[in-house]
Amino acid sequence: MTASEKTYLGVPVRKPRAAFFSLTSCEGCQLQLLNNEATLLDFLSLLTIVNFREAVSERSENYEIAFVEGSISRADEIPRLKSIRAQAQTLVAMGSCACFGGVNQLKNRFSDLDWVKKQVYGDHPIETQDVLPLSAIVKVDLNIYGCPIKKEEVEKVITNLVLGKSIDYPQYPVCMECKANQNVCLFDLGEPCLGPITRAGCDSWCPSNRLGCWGCRGPAETANVRQLKQIMREHGFSDEQMLDRLECFGGFSKFINELKNQ
Amino acid sequence: MLFRVFSKNELKNLYDILAVNHIVGPVSKGCNKNSTALYDFDFVYDFEELQLEYSATIHSLKRFILPAKETLCSFTLQKNNWQKHVELNAYKPIVYFGLHACDINALNKLDKVLAGKIYPDPYYAAKRNNMFIIGVGCTPQPFCFCHSMGADSVLHGFDMFLTDLGDSYFAEILSARAFECLSGITCREPGKSEHQRFLEVAQEKMKRFTCHVDTTDLTKILDLEFQADVWREWGEKCLSCGTCANVCPTCYCYGVEENVDLDMRHAAKTRHLYSCNLIDFAEVAGGHNFRPHSHDRLKYRYYHKHRGFVEAFEESLCVGCGRCGNACLANITVPEVIASVRGKEGYHG
Amino acid sequence: MVKLPFVDVLADKKNYMRKDDLASFEYTYQAEITNVYSLTKTEKLYQLQIIDPVERARFTFKPGQFVMLELPGIGEAPFSISSSPIRHGDIELCIRAVGNLTNFLTRSPRGTRVGISGPFGTDFPVEEMQGHDIMLIAGGLGLVPLRAPIFAVLENRSRYGNIDIIYGARNPAELLFTYQYDMWRQFDIDLNIIVDQGDASWNGPVGRITSILEDRIQAAENIGKNTYAIVCGPPVMFKFVCDMLIKAHLPTQKIFVSLERRMHCGRGKCCRCNIGSTYTCLKGPVFDYWSVMNMKEAI
Numbered sequence: 001m002t003a004s005e006k007t008y009l010g011v012p013v014r015k016p017r018a019a020f021f022s023l024t025s026c027e028g029c030q031l032q033l034l035n036n037e038a039t040l041l042d043f044l045s046l047l048t049i050v051n052f053r054e055a056v057s058e059r060s061e062n063y064e065i066a067f068v069e070g071s072i073s074r075a076d077e078i079p080r081l082k083s084i085r086a087q088a089q090t091l092v093a094m095g096s097c098a099c100f101g102g103v104n105q106l107k108n109r110f111s112d113l114d115w116v117k118k119q120v121y122g123d124h125p126i127e128t129q130d131v132l133p134l135s136a137i138v139k140v141d142l143n144i145y146g147c148p149i150k151k152e153e154v155e156k157v158i159t160n161l162v163l164g165k166s167i168d169y170p171q172y173p174v175c176m177e178c179k180a181n182q183n184v185c186l187f188d189l190g191e192p193c194l195g196p197i198t199r200a201g202c203d204s205w206c207p208s209n210r211l212g213c214w215g216c217r218g219p220a221e222t223a224n225v226r227q228l229k230q231i232m233r234e235h236g237f238s239d240e241q242m243l244d245r246l247e248c249f250g251g252f253s254k255f256i257n258e259l260k261n262q
Numbered sequence: 263m264l265f266r267v268f269s270k271n272e273l274k275n276l277y278d279i280l281a282v283n284h285i286v287g288p289v290s291k292g293c294n295k296n297s298t299a300l301y302d303f304d305f306v307y308d309f310e311e312l313q314l315e316y317s318a319t320i321h322s323l324k325r326f327i328l329p330a331k332e333t334l335c336s337f338t339l340q341k342n343n344w345q346k347h348v349e350l351n352a353y354k355p356i357v358y359f360g361l362h363a364c365d366i367n368a369l370n371k372l373d374k375v376l377a378g379k380i381y382p383d384p385y386y387a388a389k390r391n392n393m394f395i396i397g398v399g400c401t402p403q404p405f406c407f408c409h410s411m412g413a414d415s416v417l418h419g420f421d422m423f424l425t426d427l428g429d430s431y432f433a434e435i436l437s438a439r440a441f442e443c444l445s446g447i448t449c450r451e452p453g454k455s456e457h458q459r460f461l462e463v464a465q466e467k468m469k470r471f472t473c474h475v476d477t478t479d480l481t482k483i484l485d486l487e488f489q490a491d492v493w494r495e496w497g498e499k500c501l502s503c504g505t506c507a508n509v510c511p512t513c514y515c516y517g518v519e520e521n522v523d524l525d526m527r528h529a530a531k532t533r534h535l536y537s538c539n540l541i542d543f544a545e546v547a548g549g550h551n552f553r554p555h556s557h558d559r560l561k562y563r564y565y566h567k568h569r570g571f572v573e574a575f576e577e578s579l580c581v582g583c584g585r586c587g588n589a590c591l592a593n594i595t596v597p598e599v600i601a602s603v604r605g606k607e608g609y610h611g
Numbered sequence: 612m613v614k615l616p617f618v619d620v621l622a623d624k625k626n627y628m629r630k631d632d633l634a635s636f637e638y639t640y641q642a643e644i645t646n647v648y649s650l651t652k653t654e655k656l657y658q659l660q661i662i663d664p665v666e667r668a669r670f671t672f673k674p675g676q677f678v679m680l681e682l683p684g685i686g687e688a689p690f691s692i693s694s695s696p697i698r699h700g701d702i703e704l705c706i707r708a709v710g711n712l713t714n715f716l717t718r719s720p721r722g723t724r725v726g727i728s729g730p731f732g733t734d735f736p737v738e739e740m741q742g743h744d745i746m747l748i749a750g751g752l753g754l755v756p757l758r759a760p761i762f763a764v765l766e767n768r769s770r771y772g773n774i775d776i777i778y779g780a781r782n783p784a785e786l787l788f789t790y791q792y793d794m795w796r797q798f799d800i801d802l803n804i805i806v807d808q809g810d811a812s813w814n815g816p817v818g819r820i821t822s823i824l825e826d827r828i829q830a831a832e833n834i835g836k837n838t839y840a841i842v843c844g845p846p847v848m849f850k851f852v853c854d855m856l857i858k859a860h861l862p863t864q865k866i867f868v869s870l871e872r873r874m875h876c877g878r879g880k881c882c883r884c885n886i887g888s889t890y891t892c893l894k895g896p897v898f899d900y901w902s903v904m905n906m907k908e909a910i
Contacts, residue, residue, distance in 0.1 A: 156521060520685055547713070
């Protein structure tokens with residue numbers, strides 16, 4: 001059966017031309033896509049990949065879906081992103097850097113960028129600016145959350161995309177999955193955790209490995225941040241500790257000022 | 263009901279008799295940061311792992327009978343045709359060694375909805391009918407309000423129930439198979455003094471309850487106080503995280519999801535235990551949400567457990583195990599919520 | 612050693628007497644989409660035929676009941692049956708494309724196999740209504756669950772008194788089943804249609820459904836004694852309409868409504884459709900208004 005004839009329940013299944021791009025990032029999300037060898041061939045057969053630096057050598061600028069990982073930290077990335085947007089019908093922000101700025105945006109916490117550069121690069125300064133998520137520059141059609149993204153979730157997203165199903169993420173927080181995994185609550189073990197306010201979908205990846213959540217997937221639909229601040233205090237964690245976590249990936253930026261002023 | 267008494271040394275023999283089967287029981291899960299011992303239900307591989315004197319487990323038994331995620335059926339698709347394959351996901355009988363009365367009562371309550379007259383759920387029934395249950399007496403903890411909920415003792419739903427008389431166990435026997443098990447160990451019929459001791463133990467237990475819930479006229483009060491402000495106060499604290507429902511031994515709400523495999527030739531229907539506290543629980547197609555606020559959802563949970571279920575089955579869907587309050591990071595506990603709805607002073611909401 | 616036996620609940624009659632109930636829980640009839648009609652921009656009428664002839668003959672339902680429709684891997688959702696409960700033909704479902712399942716369905720060609728389970732839920736007691744006048748009041752998509760009771764009543768038209776259909780839609784383009792209006796009128800049904808906003812083609816009344824209802828209530832004789840009402844529409848409509856009917860002395864137990872909720876099982880398990888603590892799938896979707904008044908958050 002050729003690709004164009006593929007159907008599901010009599011409905012033709014699209015095989016979109018897809019390109020993968022990387023802005024400021026560790027490229028870990030792209031690497032994640034190549035994980036899970038058992039399903040890799042089926043996964044790759046859903047798309048016609050025309051640009052994927054980690055996987056294929058051919059290049060083409062003719063694509064419908066652009067998967068962009070990374071954030072914007074240099075001026076030249078802005079026109080690049082805009083040209084991707086101009087070409088792609090669907091632009092997917094892939095991973096915390098693309099969705100929220102990610103770990104890169106931690107430097108935005110410092111008011112003096114020159115001082116930051118000096119600390120990091122010493123006498124070899126490079127060009128850098130305040131870090132922005134993709135949505136600050138272009139319209140983003142779809143976010144794939146996580147640092148890194150979770151392969152199983154991406155498989156589901158792509159399957160639903162080609163079938164024309166909607167992409168729905170859990171609206172509830174990580175606690176839901178953490179409890180389903182029978183974990184002991186990390187607060188009981190003396191560890192701070194953003195699980196109660198962070199969007200689930202990671203299958204409580206970190207808490208299941210006894211590491212408190214750092215909120216890489218951004219806030220759940222009902223993030224009761226104020227209550228979590230109270231809980232952190234009751235468990236002996238300072239407001240600074242909570243802020244460190246909330247600011248780590250940039251997903252909670254809209255809550256930061258409110259918290260600082262409380 | 264038949265009764266037997268056996269020496270505590272015989273317990274290992276009882277375990278060994280059943281050890282040819284899979285055994286689930288309370289095991290140690292280390293300590294919390296205050297050095298309090300933690301327990302949970304898990305598979306037991308050695309008699310020494312079994313912690314029958316456990317205080318309470320963090321999670322309920324649901325993982326074994328109502329798993330958080332369960333595939334209901336799978337589909338194989340050809341061009342215009344498809345087949346549905348149903349798998350009940352029960353493959354073996356399991357011995358549950360050391361359940362407290364509240365958890366056995368929880369199963370009995372779940373039976374009413376899931377294995378009752380109307381559309382009995384085969385996935386649940388398949389697991390439920392493959393349970394061999396040995397109950398064990400407990401020591402009331404500061405958070406236990408099972409006595410208020412009438413769930414501190416259990417009359418049915420187990421094969422054998424053990425009560426610690428000090429140097430021996432007093433066994434209540436409800437099934438022929440349990441009787442058969444006891445025939446393999448040294449035991450005898452209890453004498454008058456043991457009857458006496460058994461009743462004393464029950465009385466001593468009663469005295470140790472410190473946590474109570476006033477359930478008098480609760481169904482009416484929940485109707486009357488449907489618009490009460492206290493719900494909003496609790497709603498402000500609620501994290502809408504679903505933890506209470508996850509640890510609850512009787513919460514059974516779920517959501518069904520269908521997914522197509524990457525190969526486009528297979529699909530599956532999965533159910534996920536859900537929680538009525540989660541924001542999209544009552545959202546309908548098109549986006550309207552019947553319970554948009556956390557206080558609406560929190561109130562609904564109480565309304566279902568303490569009113570709706572009572573209306574349907576003349577008993578509450580809460581056994582008073584206190585797990586939800588223990589697990590709630592925002593310290594929302596059933597006794598305090600109900601006291602506040604009743605307008606009682608003293609809850610620190 | 613005591614080795615416990617494995618109990619197969621679907622096979623072992625001795626241990627579980629209701630194995631047939633258990634086996635049918637997840638059973639779906641396979642049905643084929645035989646025809647699709649576009650009713651409006653967003654609503655289509657799907658005709659479905661159960662493939663197995665024995666199952667097809669056995670499938671009966673009452674007006675107001677619903678089925679769960681499933682597309683493997685895409686989703687499953689409840690839909691009120693819109694076809695005649697008396698004439699055995701194809702099962703007709705009127706579906707608005709709003710979610711995953713319904714959107715996929717609009718792309719499904721004729722001949723697609725779908726899964727159907729049911730029928731589920733309560734029905735409009737059309738037999739109890741014999742000898743009385745009936746007012747059927749629908750807003751928007753609310754006409755969908757009323758089509759089956761309309762069919763049922765038309766089959767025995769002479770056994771009923773006056774029948775009024777009062778139907779409101781946002782605009783003429785959103786009116787459903789327009790091709791049937793003449794047929795309904797031939798059966799001596801008083802069909803009153805009103806739209807919120809008219810257009811060039813529209814020469815009927817414009818306004819709220821309550822204004823027509825007010826007129827009908829005025830015109831009706833002895834409404835409190837002789838009349839049953841069936842109401843379905845958006846949540847805001849229920850309250851206004853039912854309040855007017857109660858004011859006109861219609862007993863609350865003679866007013867029937869059909870409520871809509873999200874359902875994941877249709878079998879009184881998942882709790883998603885609960886109103887207060889009442890399962891819409893078991894105690895509904897058809898409720899009398901007395902029950903509705905006793906449920907929290909119903910409308």
